[in-house]
Amino acid sequence: MVRKIRVLVVDDSAFMRGILSRMINAAPDIEVVGAAQDAATAADMIKTLNPDVMTLDFHMPKMDGIEFLQQLMRSRPMPVVMVSAFTQAGTDTTLRALEVGAVDFIGKPRSDGQGLDNYADELADKIRAAKGARLRRPMPAAAAPAAAPLPTPAPGAARQAVYAALGGRIIFVGASTGGTEALKEFLLGIPADCPPILIVQHMPETFTASFANRLDTLCAPRIIESQGNEKVEPGNVYIAPGHSHLRIRRGPAGYLTELLTTEPVNRHRPSVDVLFDSAAACVGRQAIGVILTGMGKDGAQGLLRMRRAGAQTIGQDEATCVVYGMPREAFLIGAVEEQCPLGDIARRVMAIAR
Numbered sequence: 001m002v003r004k005i006r007v008l009v010v011d012d013s014a015f016m017r018g019i020l021s022r023m024i025n026a027a028p029d030i031e032v033v034g035a036a037q038d039a040a041t042a043a044d045m046i047k048t049l050n051p052d053v054m055t056l057d058f059h060m061p062k063m064d065g066i067e068f069l070q071q072l073m074r075s076r077p078m079p080v081v082m083v084s085a086f087t088q089a090g091t092d093t094t095l096r097a098l099e100v101g102a103v104d105f106i107g108k109p110r111s112d113g114q115g116l117d118n119y120a121d122e123l124a125d126k127i128r129a130a131k132g133a134r135l136r137r138p139m140p141a142a143a144a145p146a147a148a149p150l151p152t153p154a155p156g157a158a159r160q161a162v163y164a165a166l167g168g169r170i171i172f173v174g175a176s177t178g179g180t181e182a183l184k185e186f187l188l189g190i191p192a193d194c195p196p197i198l199i200v201q202h203m204p205e206t207f208t209a210s211f212a213n214r215l216d217t218l219c220a221p222r223i224i225e226s227q228g229n230e231k232v233e234p235g236n237v238y239i240a241p242g243h244s245h246l247r248i249r250r251g252p253a254g255y256l257t258e259l260l261t262t263e264p265v266n267r268h269r270p271s272v273d274v275l276f277d278s279a280a281a282c283v284g285r286q287a288i289g290v291i292l293t294g295m296g297k298d299g300a301q302g303l304l305r306m307r308r309a310g311a312q313t314i315g316q317d318e319a320t321c322v323v324y325g326m327p328r329e330a331f332l333i334g335a336v337e338e339q340c341p342l343g344d345i346a347r348r349v350m351a352i353a354r
Contacts, residue, residue: 004029005029005030005031005127005128006050006053007024007032007051007052007053007054007055007127008034008036008046008049008051008054008055009024009032009035009036009054009055010036010037010038010039010042010054010057010068011037011055012037012057012059012060012061013057016057016108017035017037018035020032020055020109020123023109023119023123023124024124027124027127030127034049039063039067039068039071040063042054042068043068051078052079052131053078053079053080053081053127054079054080054081055081056081056082056097058085058090058093058097065082066093069097069100069101070100070101077101077135078135079130079131080101080102080103080130081102081104081105081127081130082094082097082102082105083105083106083107084105084107085107085108091206091207091210094207095180095211095214098180101135103129103133104129104133104177104178106119106122106123106126107204126177129295129325133177133322134319134321134322134323134324135322136178136181168195169286169287169353170195170198170248170255170287171194171195171197171198171287171349171353172198172283172287172290172306173198173290173292174199174200174201174275174276174291174292174294174298174299174302174326175202175272175293175294176272176294176298176323177293177295177322177325178292178294178321178323179201179202179292179293180201180203180211182292182316182321182322183199184215184218185342185343185346186292186342187219187221187223188218188346189345189346189347189350190220190346190349190350191220191221191350192220193234194220194221194234194353195234195288196232196238197236197238198226198232198240199237199238199240200239200240200246200270200271200272200274200275200299201240202270202272202298205241205242206242208225208241208242209225211225215239221235221236223236224237224239226240226246226257227241228244228257228258228259229258230256231251231253231254231255231256232256240275241259241270242270243261243269244259244260244261244270245260245265245269245270246258246259246270246275247275247277247278248275248279249278250282255282258278265298266296266297266298267298268296271299272291272302272326273298273301274302276299276302276303277305279311280302280309280311281309284311285309285311287306287311287312288311288312288349288352289302289307289312289313290313290314290316291315291316291327291335291336292321292326292342293322293324293325293326293327293342294323294325294326294327295323295325296326296329297326297330299330300329300330300333301335303336304330304333304335306335307334307337312337312352313337313338314337314338314339314340314349315330315331315338315339316339316341317340317341319341320341320343321342327339
């Protein structure tokens with residue numbers, strides 16, 4: 001008999017502990033072995049129950065979720081799925097939790113009860129992925145790899161001259177679970193005078209703007225949440241908003257971004273496959289495709305179509321993925337031309353571009 005995934009639920013609300021526990025226990029391969037209302041109780045339960053995965057709320061008495069998570073990752077690292085309110089404060093705290101070492105996050109279920117079946121399925125999927133995730137050691141800010149930006153050229157002709165020297169390439173990146181930190185590490189290695197970069201990271205719509213702004217303060221290129229119809233220019237990184245698919249299309253004077261609110265693809269909107277398919281159709285041999293850590297298979301077929309259209313493609317290797325799902329699926333079908341450790345991908349991409 002296959003052992004069930006053992007979960008500890010930590011939340012200061014008795015109502016929320018109850019509803020999360022019922023949802024988790026409904027999955028045939030997962031069971032709740034304990035529920036704690038605060039960090040001290042959770043710490044004791046971890047010692048006695050030895051859970052595989054913990055769901056963790058931010059707001060708790062005496063010690064908040066981030067402080068508890070930091071202590072946990074130092075003393076007894078384990079997979080953690082944060083349960084977050086979709087507010088600005090919740091967004092900022094969630095991004096901090098992912099930096100500290102949480103594997104993934106999910107919003108709180110709606111109080112009106114709508115969409116609970118889909119929520120329960122998503123929660124179970126995230127717990128399964130967390131159970132198999134490779135925990136990474138949070139990197140101190142001082143040890144973050146420094147970008148080596150070239151001097152930022154004047155806008156207009158000078159910037160376009162740099163872009164032309166890079167071969168007119170455009171970089172397309174897809175990521176999911178573990179991707180927020182993977183993208184940060186990748187972009188920290190990208191110089192200011194880089195080819196345009198378009199990114200899909202599976203993330204709710206309330207998070208993508210904050211995520212882009214956070215990266216923009218850390219990295220050399222200009223990083224924005226795409227609003228659609230932007231001219232695709234060198235030195236810029238365009239992140240898909242959480243409510244829409246992101247594509248690239250040809251305009252009368254160059255490439256433009258395009259947003260679509262069509263149905264989810266592979267259960268995702270934005271979908272990596274939608275972005276990669278547009279790269280294959282519009283950019284072809286001038287494209288570079290990169291697929292990073294994430295569960296599922298979104299992006300695998302699109303990356304294969306990119307490679308068949310002449311693009312060069314890179315997949316993150318298993319050893320450095322938090323979840324070796326999307327890169328694995330892409331590798332198995334022949335979509336990945338070369339596999340690289342995360343720390344080498346920025347350098348390799350820029351070498352190809354040059």
